[in-house]
Amino acid sequence: MILLQVQQVMRRFGADVLFDNVQMDIQEHARVALVGRNGAGKSTLLKMIAGETVPDEGQISMRKDLTIGYLAQDQGLDSNNTIWEEMSSVFAEVHALEDQMHRLETQLSDPAVIADDQTYQQTLKTYDQVQTAFQQKNGYGYQAEIRGVLHGFQFDADVYDKSVTELSGGQKTQLALAKLLLEKRDLLILDEPTNHLDVETLTWLESYLQSYTGALLIVSHDRYFLDRVVNEVYDLSHHEMIHYTGNYDQFVQEKAARIQAQWKHYEKQQAEISKLEDFVNKNIVRASTTKRAQARRKQLAKMDRLDRPDSDDKTAHFGFHAAKQSGNIVLTVKDAAVGYAGQTLSEPDNLNVKKHEAIAIVGPNGIGKSTLLKSILGKIPFIKGQAVFGTNVVTGYYDQEQRNLHDNKTVLSELWDEHPTTPEKDIRTILGSFLFTGEDVDKPIHALSGGERARLLLTKLAMQNNNFLILDEPTNHLDIDSREVLEVALNDFDGTLLFVSHDRYFINQVATSVVEVSPEGTELFLGDYDYYVDKKQEQEELAAAAASETAEQDALANPDATPASAAVPRSKGQQNYQASKQQQREKRKLERSVAALEAKMNDLEQQATVIQEEMAQPENFSDSGKLGDLQKQLDAVNAEQAQAETDWTEQAEALENMD
Known part of the structure; x- marks a missing residue:
């Protein structure tokens, strides 16, 4: 059932159109990203959908x-x-x-009511009805x-009266x-709900929203x-809206394929x-070929010309480069x-950073991550202790x-003062690559937005050649496009990285290892964020199993202190706990495998489409050798796709049976 529809909505700012002909359907229980x-x-x-403002056009x-x-x-x-x-x-x-x-x-309990049976029965009936309603409303x-919910947001009982x-x-x-x-509510509209949340709270919120009974627009x-x-993802770009099915990763892949x-x-x-214009220009004045040229001119006139695809020409493009190479040991x-x-805040802290490593530092808010840096x-x-470079x-x-x-200072002087021998033209060119163009370079820094200040800091950093x-927290204040550009720049960097971030996607894209900071010091995990989460889960399960085993051994060693009958339920409960955890672990693996197979099937489908388009081209259609090669490629892709579909069906059914 459709809860809400956005139909051909437009918003203007003065003479400029912010977006036009926007369409959106939100179904019951939908999970939609904008x-x-x-x-x-x-x-x-979002404000229009929430009813705080109205569209200039549409409904x-x-x-x-x-x-x-x-x-x-905020x-x-x-x-x-x-x-x-x-x-x-x-x-x-x-x-x-x-x-x-x-x-x-x-x-x-009133004697007068008790004495009047009819009044008592009617009151009792009303009480039952009210109690049922009370129970139904939890x-x-x-x-x-x-x-x-308060505990999920880190509000514990000692602050309830605050x-x-x-x-x-x-x-x-x-x-x-x-x-x-x-x-x-039936529909929950959230604009940047993850601001100010640490990873622990984010993880809790994700779990809560996954089971939320209403629809979500985020x-x-x-x-x-x-x-x-x-x-589901709705992409609002270049003044229009395009709808995609799947999560964010799938959206990125599908959008790239669509643009390609x-x-x-x-x-x-x-x-x-x-080709047609060249023929017309060469043959229109020749008597022998003028009719053919005129025919091609008519063909050109009737052609439904495609618009040039919109390019992300306002995306920052930059890189980081090391002026000289460091030794193999970078920091101890x-x-x-x-x-x-x-x-x-944290002790003992140990770091051994080697050349070309990218180490992410994680941990809850207030644990000392920034303090460590x-x-x-x-x-x-x-x-x-001390740090030795x-x-x-x-x-x-x-x-x-x-x-x-x-x-x-102004944006221009902030850089130029640090690099006075660099020509102004070069400074402006560098600023332009970070989206500071025209009058932007003359803006005072106190007038910049958080995102603009972040880009300026990155500009300064890129010019230092460290x-x-x-x-x-380098991704704070950056939009998704800028975050992705930063990821590419850091992955191409020929130096070494040590960074603090709450952006788990960013960590997965950039980090070669993760260091967790806690009151008990630091712990190294040799992988990305997902690897770190899996290893932490394993550690918790092992710790729980060890605690249970110790408790059982204590119970056997001290039968008088703990009744034998009490040891049995505890052991059985631990077995159930371990079985549940094992099932959860297997379910997570299946979910990742099913998602990977879905992505693979999409990729193979696109490959098949490309091959079929090549086969349909006149120059290939008439070339039996080329056509045969393409057919072999298509058969191989189709076979691989059929196997992927079989695997997906089996694993999707297995996943469904686990629910």
Whole structure:
């Protein structure tokens, strides 16, 4: 069932059209992502769908009685209530039913009511009805539901009585989202819901939204989050909307294939046009060939010419290059401790960074990840230990707090002052590659947006030609396009990387290993983020099994302390726990395998289409040898596709049977 439809919607800003003829269908239980570069109009469209603004043209229709919850970017909760009071206000109807139950209970204990059988029976019937409604609305479990959601957002019981007004901006935004989740609207519209969330909270939110009963419409720069939550993507770019099925990764692949196909058809037609025009120009004045030239001219006139495919000409394009190579050992930190006077955040911390490695540092907020980077750079002293750099190591630092910029300077002077011997033209060219063009270079830095400041910091870093980059949350404030450009630049970098990031997709794309920071120090995982998550899961399962085994051994060694009958249920419960964990692990593997097979089938289908198009070309159609080769290729692709479909069917059925 369709909950909401966006039909031929347009938005203008003055004489400029932000987007036009936008179409969108949101089905019941849909999981939809809205993507597009900064400034494309995503937030503007969300406000229209939420009913806060109206389109300039077109309409938005919705199912009768549809309930919508909308969270704008960094929209904090504004309330004088305590945290618990604000969350509990969602269940006002439950409170009213509970009060009614108490009143009816009082009446049922009234001697006068008891004495009148008819009144008593009627009151008892009303009580049963109210109690049933109370139970259906989770009256006996709503407090546990509130506690579960608050705990997911890192609000523990000791802050329930804290006033909302005392919270930080980020906490108010998290609380606004928590309240929306408890309200259980039919359609939840979330604009950048992952801002201010650490990885632990993000993981919890992903799990919660996966089981959310209503529909979801989400704008987010967190591609890992989108991959885990959505199964449809609407791409708002070049003033129009295009719909894709699948998660974010599948969208990226399908969009690339679509653009590649558009260019292929466009270039093919351009070659045909050029050939026809060349014939006309050479033969129109010759008596013997003028009729043929006129026929081709008519053919050109009737041709439905394809528009040149839109190119991402406003995407930043840059790279990082090392002016000289470092030694093999880049950085060593041994048994160090980081923190501040009187407070140790993490100990012992150990790092052994070698040339060309890309190491991601992860851990919860406040654990000392940024502090560790600053201690390595000498900006904050280690509580214990030191950082030792290798031979010829030259470091460059990206500060997430953006303190490396001077607010009183312009964009141009920020770079030129550091490189006074570089010609202004070259400085402007470099800035242009980071999307600072025309009058942008004369903007004062204090007037820049967060994304513009981030790009300027990256520009400065790229001009330093360091061989060891230390980056603190480099993807903050960047849109998806800029993040992808940064990933390519860092993967092509001929130096060494050490970075802190909450962007799990970014870590997967860039990191060769992951270092987790905790109060107990650092732990190295030799893989990307997904590998790190899998290994952590294995560690937790082994720890649980070891704890259970120890408890059972203690029980056997001390039968008087623990009844033998109590040991049996504990052992059986552990077996059930291990079986459940094993099933979850197998299910995750199957899910990844099914997704990989789906991607493979899509890729093979595109290969088959390309081969068929080549076979249909006149020059190949008349060449039996070439046609035979192409047919062999097509047969091989079809055979591989048939096998992939068989494997997919088997594994999809196995996955379905696990649910």
